[in-house]
Amino acid sequence: xxxxxxxxxxxxxxxxxxxxxxxxxxxxxxxxxxxxxxxxxxxxxxxxxxxxxxxxxxxxxxxxxxxxxxxxxxxxxxxxxxxxxxxxxxxxxxxxxxxxxxxxxxxxxxxxxxxxxxxxxxxxxxxxxxxxxxxxxxxxxxxxxxxxxxxxxxxxxxxxxxxxxxxxxxxxxxxxxxxxxxxxxxxxxxxxxxxxxxxxxxxxxxxxxxxxxxxxxxxxxxxxxxxxxxxxxxxxxxxxxxxxxxxxxxxxxxxxxxxxxxxxxxxxxxxxxxxxxxxxxxxxxxxxxxxxxxxxxxxxxxxxxxxxxxxxxxxxxxxxxxxxxxxxxxxxxxxxxxxxxxxxxxxxxxxxxxxxxxxxxxxxxxxxxxxxxxxxxxxxxxxxxxxxxxxxxxxxxxxxxxxxxxxxxxxxxxxxxxxxxxxxxxxxxxxxxxxxxxxxxxxxxxxxxxxxxxxxxxxxxxxxxxxxxxxxxxxxxxxxxxxxxxxxxxxxxxxxxxxxxxxxxxx
Numbered sequence: 001x002x003x004x005x006x007x008x009x010x011x012x013x014x015x016x017x018x019x020x021x022x023x024x025x026x027x028x029x030x031x032x033x034x035x036x037x038x039x040x041x042x043x044x045x046x047x048x049x050x051x052x053x054x055x056x057x058x059x060x061x062x063x064x065x066x067x068x069x070x071x072x073x074x075x076x077x078x079x080x081x082x083x084x085x086x087x088x089x090x091x092x093x094x095x096x097x098x099x100x101x102x103x104x105x106x107x108x109x110x111x112x113x114x115x116x117x118x119x120x121x122x123x124x125x126x127x128x129x130x131x132x133x134x135x136x137x138x139x140x141x142x143x144x145x146x147x148x149x150x151x152x153x154x155x156x157x158x159x160x161x162x163x164x165x166x167x168x169x170x171x172x173x174x175x176x177x178x179x180x181x182x183x184x185x186x187x188x189x190x191x192x193x194x195x196x197x198x199x200x201x202x203x204x205x206x207x208x209x210x211x212x213x214x215x216x217x218x219x220x221x222x223x224x225x226x227x228x229x230x231x232x233x234x235x236x237x238x239x240x241x242x243x244x245x246x247x248x249x250x251x252x253x254x255x256x257x258x259x260x261x262x263x264x265x266x267x268x269x270x271x272x273x274x275x276x277x278x279x280x281x282x283x284x285x286x287x288x289x290x291x292x293x294x295x296x297x298x299x300x301x302x303x304x305x306x307x308x309x310x311x312x313x314x315x316x317x318x319x320x321x322x323x324x325x326x327x328x329x330x331x332x333x334x335x336x337x338x339x340x341x342x343x344x345x346x347x348x349x350x351x352x353x354x355x356x357x358x359x360x361x362x363x364x365x366x367x368x369x370x371x372x373x374x375x376x377x378x379x380x381x382x383x384x385x386x387x388x389x390x391x392x393x394x395x396x397x398x399x400x401x402x403x404x405x406x407x408x409x410x411x412x413x414x415x416x417x418x419x420x421x422x423x424x425x426x427x428x429x430x431x432x433x434x435x436x437x438x439x440x441x442x443x444x445x446x447x448x449x450x451x452x453x454x455x456x457x458x459x460x461x462x463x464x465x466x467x468x469x470x471x472x473x474x475x476x477x478x479x480x481x482x483x484x485x486x487x488x489x490x491x492x493x494x495x496x497x498x499x500x501x502x503x504x505x506x507x
Contacts, residue, residue: 025130027076030152032087032102038121038150046169046212047115047409048425049416049448052150056088056096057123058416059107059116060449060486061424062405065140065164068106071130073138076155077104081486082424085116085123086449087150094413099450101486102152109143110165113209114406117170120190122147124170129160140164145175145186147193158193159186167207171214174238176200178207183218185238201240205230206264213269219262222246228281229259232274234300241300243274249304256282265291266320272296273323277314288346291315291338295323310338311348319363319371328384333359335384354382354389362403365410372430374401374408377420379428379443394433396442399426416448422491424484425449451482456500464496479503 037053044050049058063083068074085103088096102123107116109126117124124147128140143166145158158175161168168177174185183200186193206219216235222228224246232243244262252258260278267274272295279289291311294302310327315338318327326339335353361373361380371384377400383389395401400420401408408417413431418424425448434441455467455478466483473480481499483492 025075027148027155029077029104029155030102030149032100032152033089033098033150035121035149035151042118044212044409044411045115045117046113046214047416048406048418049409049411050116050118051090051411052118054090055150056090056411056448057102057116057118057150058086058088058425058448059406060084060086060101061422062402062418063106063108063423065106065108065128068128068130068138068140070136071132071138074106074128074130074140079105080488082488082491083107084486085125085148086486087152088448088450096448096450099485102150103148103155105146108164109168109406111167111209113167113169113211118150119170119172121150122190123150124158124175126161126168128164145170145177147188156193158188159197167209169209169214169216171238176214176216176235176238178204178209181205183207183216183235187238200235200238201233206262208264208267210267210269213267215267215269217243217264217267217274219264227252227259228256228261230261232262232264232276232302234274234296236300243300243302248302256280257284263314265315266318268320268323271320271323273320275310275318275320275327279314288312288344289314291318291327293320293323293327307343308340309343309345310340312341312346319366321366328353330356330361330363331359333357337385352387354384354386356382357391362407364408364415372410372415374403377401377403379415392435394430394443395428395445399428399442399445415443419445419447422487422495424487424491447484449484449486452485454481454483454496455479456481456496458500458502464493464500466492466496 037055040053042052061082063080072078083106084101085107087102088099091097105127107125108128126143127146129142129144131139141164143161143164148155166177166179174187176185181204182202184197185200186197204218205221208217218233219230221230234241234243249258257280259281263277265275273293275293277291290309292307292309294307315329317331318329321328326337329336334355337351337353339349341349361375363373365372369383370381372381379395381392381394402418402420405418415428419426426445427448428443428445430443433443453469453471457465459465
């Protein structure tokens with residue numbers, strides 16, 4: 001056989017054995033900066049933007065998977081800059097410099113808890129598949145878990161998922177994801193990745209992937225044929241821990257009113273508190289479905305006498321103000337605090353708080369005084385515990401925050417968010433907001449990946465012409481504009497047209 005064809009066949013075999021996604025896609029890239037801060041503290045894992053030491057890593061924007069019409073559209077190094085992962089160095093004054101694309105591939109997930117993670121010298125992320133079906137349609141609804149060195153020099157595939165909305169988390173040692181009714185994981189170390197997934201748990205009836213945490217909770221039905229309850233389990237550090245059992249509630253073996261069905265609601269990672277609703281399995285019409293919380297120790301053991309009850313109904317939209325203080329219900333415009341009550345109570349202990357302008361607020365941050373939240377794409381804050389508090393608008397009417405994808409988050413003084421107009425990552429300097437009487441200044445926003453200086457003119461076809469100039473250009477009578485560096489050409493044209501001011505209009 002011809003030597004050339006032998007090589008071709010060998011390459012095809014390798015692609016089939018290792019996986020078409022990585023083996024047949026050139027992932028040589030970088031270096032982008034260095035790996036000097038690989039052992040530094042990581043802040044905000046599992047979000048749009050993650051800080052490691054003096055470097056910021058972030059998703060450059062929200063791109064649509066429909067824009068991937070052929071495999072090359074999401075090949076490493078050929079993907080659109082929109083949706084790629086960027087790397088910037090944080091200067092002493094908080095500004096960003098030395099910005100570059102570190103993962104030239106679309107980061108995407110439809111999971112509500114999604115984001116990027118950094119451990120050591122690796123960035124972990126999800127990206128649409130570049131495989132095709134028998135009609136050459138790219139299977140963008142399938143996702144691939146990947147990791148790339150923080151200097152962009154090496155990329156590895158971890159796992160393939162059958163859907164784009166699978167819930168997942170990257171821990172320091174494994175990729176854990178929920179598929180069907182099973183929880184699975186693919187382990188890895190700094191130097192290698194396991195070849196296939198293993199099953200952590202099966203026959204799961206409910207699951208909770210938690211914010212700002214790698215801890216996972218799930219429920220399973222009792223294995224007893226004469227009982228009607230379910231039980232709670234926790235996954236911490238990759239290990240499954242049984243939280244409740246059939247024997248947790250004393251006397252439950254013969255008493256349906258002590259056999260509970262749990263629904264997982266929220267987890268407060270700072271306090272290590274799980275919030276859940278539970279209802280007993282009796283046929284008594286007066287049975288209560290209540291909202292509860294439990295504060296764990298390091299081993300996730302559960303003592304039924306130490307759980308707290310907050311409401312005689314199942315709260316669905318609330319913010320925890322602390323295990324001992326209570327839950328702030330946000331289902332109505334009037335905020336209401338549900339305080340801890342005695343287990344088995346039939347009456348709530350509530351306190352009326354501030355009133356918002358509408359329901360549907362997405363809470364970004366809450367401290368002892370203020371709650372920062374997004375409503376109708378704008379940022380507000382309010383002294384939530386003050387019944388007479390006035391709502392303060394932090395952002396101006398032009399800086400709109402997208403809430404349809406991954407959640408906005410705060411690092412230091414900056415709120416990082418997907419801009420609702422252009423769908424790129426922006427940041428808002430919360431410290432620049434001024435609320436002095438008769439002197440209100442909205443917080444300032446900027447595109448995170450940076451801008452470059454340009455002159456804008458119109459040609460004979462009434463099209464905007466962009467001419468980039470040096471940063472120190474200062475020609476008399478010329479209006480200069482700041483144009484985003486890392487935008488697609490189409491988006492740049494739209495952006496430039498929106499900010500252009502016709503000099504003739506001033507005459």
